[in-house]
Amino acid sequence: MNIRIGNGYDIHRLQAGRKLILGGVDIPHTKGLLGHSDADALTHAIMDAMLGALSLGDIGLYFPPSDPQWAGADSQRLLAQVNQLLSDRGWHISNVDSVVIAEQPKLKPHIHAMRDRLATTLSIQSDQIGIKATTHEKLGPLGQEEGIAAYAVVLLQK
Numbered sequence: 558m559n560i561r562i563g564n565g566y567d568i569h570r571l572q573a574g575r576k577l578i579l580g581g582v583d584i585p586h587t588k589g590l591l592g593h594s595d596a597d598a599l600t601h602a603i604m605d606a607m608l609g610a611l612s613l614g615d616i617g618l619y620f621p622p623s624d625p626q627w628a629g630a631d632s633q634r635l636l637a638q639v640n641q642l643l644s645d646r647g648w649h650i651s652n653v654d655s656v657v658i659a660e661q662p663k664l665k666p667h668i669h670a671m672r673d674r675l676a677t678t679l680s681i682q683s684d685q686i687g688i689k690a691t692t693h694e695k696l697g698p699l700g701q702e703e704g705i706a707a708y709a710v711v712l713l714q715k
């Protein structure tokens with residue numbers, strides 16, 4: 558069996574007046590993630606893991622922040638494009654596993670919706686997507702609610 562593995566990481570700053578979008582889900586909170594696109598750190602980490610698995614670079618290469626067409630972009634649309642790059646090469650996702658580090662808000666009530674949304678975008682089943690949420694135990698910038706970070710690992714097969 559032909560398999561490839563990739564990992565990805567992303568972090569965005571939290572700021573008042575922004576929507577908090579994680580895994581394509583709009584999560585009610587007093588602050589949201591700041592970025593050129595919708596700043597969905599989880600989706601960006603997954604995209605980088607997918608690209609990394611095939612040594613195709615990183616999302617900055619395909620969706621540069623300097624390009625105005627990605628301003629405020631829905632990251633699910635970008636994720637679908639990355640998925641297309643994989644399928645064009647004959648690869649498909651075996652599974653995704655991820656961790657989101659957020660001191661606040663509590664993500665547990667939203668994990669199911671995030672898995673469903675990502676699975677729909679990736680045309681896979683939600684049981685192929687793992688999402689864990691953890692706090693940073695109040696330590697450092699993540700623990701002080703200055704931002705939210707995400708790690709992802711993706712296994713591809715052909």
Ligand code: MG
Nearest residue numbers: 567596598601
């Ligand atoms: Mg990002």
